[in-house]
């Protein structure tokens with residue numbers, strides 16, 4: 001195969017990875033890309049990029065192996081300590097509600113090898129929150145990192161941000177490593193998940209707080225915007241989003257407002273009641289979101305307006321906005337899905353079914369549409385949709 005052809009397939013592999021996990025190509029040097037790909041080619045006993053590309057398309061296991069090699073897992077305990085000071089302050093003020101009522105639910109998205117979610121647990125325990133008053137989940141696309149996290153065995157490098165006294169309280173030294181105690185370890189529930197498909201398997205208004213730190217910076221700008229919208233949906237009203245310090249400027253989404261506790265900053269999901277969809281565009285301008293972004297986000301803002309109305313149960317207004325949308329833009333999977341929801345809520349099951357069907361035609365892995373189709377079908381058909389929904393929920 002000519003060098004030119006090899007280059008072409010090497011680029012195709014890179015593009016496949018970008019599509020699968022949203023990774024910005026410049027997150028890795030071209031040398032690193034090549035090294036990762038060549039390592040996997042040699043492990044697969046293949047020596048041409050073209051063959052390896054075909055192998056990647058055919059094997060989800062191999063795709064996962066390459067993803068595991070390419071992601072940037074850099075993390076450590078109590079990284080950016082001010083986030084944990086914010087958490088301490090938060091539970092000082094609101095902890096009582098969670099101790100007496102429903103437990104505090106926190107998601108660590110892009111949890112890597114576990115240092116972040118485990119730091120959250122230790123921080124809560126240190127702040128006087130008893131086990132049982134909180135639930136912590138860790139999600140990451142990297143299977144190897146999750147396996148590592150579950151073992152809870154760390155080298156000294158992971159403790160560069162943590163006080164020795166605290167380390168000695170929660171870890172036992174085993175040779176030159178440190179083993180996390182079972183109490184903290186078993187408190188975190190780890191799950192594989194990909195933000196490109198998020199919130200597949202996640203429902204609305206679930207988490208009181210989401211830590212999503214040092215992940216957005218590696219993603220494509222369009223995916224960043226999309227992810228923030230989705231995070232907003234899975235947070236409860238007034239839920240808190242904790243970002244990495246370098247990611248504050250990613251918040252251009254109007255459903256979040258800055259919240260500061262003892263000089264530590266995070267972002268708070270606004271109450272639905274405070275949102276006025278008619279002023280979204282003006283507010284975006286007021287906030288100084290560059291006009292290019294306003295242009296490219298017009299479709300998304302229109303969809304968001306429909307969602308707000310649907311969330312409020314205002315079917316008439318939502319349908320009106322859907323009609324407006326259809327006049328201005330080409331119908332895409334998401335709009336078919338929303339229209340399907342409207343039909344479903346109004347009891348127009350035939351139309352709803354048709355729209356959900358069209359959604360999965362355009363986006364075959366649309367988990368929510370597949371779930372609706374499964375519930376609305378019978379027998380073998382229902383089973384088939386159910387299996388697809390489950391498959392795509394587990395898959396990348």
Ligand SMILES: C[S@@+](CC[C@H](N)C(=O)[O-])C[C@H]1O[C@@H](n2cnc3c(N)ncnc32)[C@H](O)[C@@H]1O
Pocket residue numbers: 020021022071072073074075076079109110111112113116139140141142145193194195196212213214215218244
């Ligand atoms: C630099 S680490 C950040 C770890 C931790 N949040 C912190 O701030 O220390 C980024 C993590 O995001 C994960 N990641 C990258 N792309 C992802 C995707 N598409 N879906 C889910 N996780 C992803 C990587 O596997 C990696 O573990």
